[in-house]
Amino acid sequence: MREVTVAGRKLQHFHIAAFFRSPEEEYEVLHSYIKEGIDAGEKTVHICEPCRKHEHLTYLEQMGIPTRDCTRTGQLEVLGWNEAYLKDGRFDADTMMALLEELVMTSRAEGFSRVRMMGHMEWAIEERPDLEHVLEYEARVNHLLNRLEQPAICVYDLNRFNGSTVIDVLRTHPYAIIAGALQENPYYVPPEVFLGRAPKNERS
Numbered sequence: 230m231r232e233v234t235v236a237g238r239k240l241q242h243f244h245i246a247a248f249f250r251s252p253e254e255e256y257e258v259l260h261s262y263i264k265e266g267i268d269a270g271e272k273t274v275h276i277c278e279p280c281r282k283h284e285h286l287t288y289l290e291q292m293g294i295p296t297r298d299c300t301r302t303g304q305l306e307v308l309g310w311n312e313a314y315l316k317d318g319r320f321d322a323d324t325m326m327a328l329l330e331e332l333v334m335t336s337r338a339e340g341f342s343r344v345r346m347m348g349h350m351e352w353a354i355e356e357r358p359d360l361e362h363v364l365e366y367e368a369r370v371n372h373l374l375n376r377l378e379q380p381a382i383c384v385y386d387l388n389r390f391n392g393s394t395v396i397d398v399l400r401t402h403p404y405a406i407i408a409g410a411l412q413e414n415p416y417y418v419p420p421e422v423f424l425g426r427a428p429k430n431e432r433s
Contacts, residue, residue: 231269231343233380235262235404236411243374244367245382245411246402248395255384256288258409259347262382266345267294272304272336276348279309303339310352320352322366326373333377346381351389360394367401368420382406 233240236258249255266273277285285307286296299305313328314320329346336344353363367383374381385398399405399416400423406412 231271233262233343233345234265235259235380235382236406236409237261238411240380240404242371242403243378243380244371244402245380245404245406246398246414247382247384247406248387249384249406250387252284252288254409256292258406259382259384260292262345262380263289263347264292264294266343267299267304269343270304270341272306272339272341272344273299274306274308274332274344274346276308276310276313276346278349278351279311281349282307282309304341310349314348314352320362320366322362322369325366326370329370329373329379329381330377333379344379346379347384348381349384349386351386354389360397364397364401365424367398368418368423371401371403371420 233243235245247255247259249258263273275285289296289305294305296305300307311318314325316324316328333344353360370381383398383402385395387395390398396416399414400418401420403414403417404411405414
């Protein structure tokens with residue numbers, strides 16, 4: 230399967246936490262990751278605040294991505310939080326894990342070799358789910374993404390998340406994008422250690 234490049238580096242693991250201070254910084258850094266997938270004919274799924282879907286599509290257009298054509302063919306899907314993380318009105322880790330696996334299986338059946346995912350994470354502040362459950366999901370999803378070889382970038386706005394939450398997030402992602410650079414994350418804790426138990430249903 231084709232290698233994945235983010236911020237100029239090839240991935241060895243598939244789960245990345247990306248920290249930005251502005252949309253302009255975010256889209257500049259992630260431009261190559263998004264464009265590489267579109268040009269390779271891979272599926273692209275982005276999750277954002279429902280009221281910002283049009284703004285997100287505008288940024289993609291500015292990158293040179295033909296969003297109308299890609300949406301029409303099913304290559305691009307832009308979902309609101311209510312269609313993913315907060316399906317049925319609340320966050321449930323098992324539901325989200327099942328949704329991701331179903332998304333990958335469906336996309337493969339449609340002829341896409343890979344799904345490149347990106348999700349904005351401000352819902353974890355605005356909807357105030359139990360942070361422990363969110364972090365458990367972030368830890369568990371590592372095994373799923375590595376097993377399926379599907380990359381996912383979790384986007385965190387540094388203007389919205391406090392320092393202690395950022396450290397907790399870093400513990401669940403093997404890679405991090407900080408100041409525009411992708412780096413192996415020294416704070417990362419393997420899921421089975423972070424969760425204090427053997428992974429359930431996500432063994433690689």
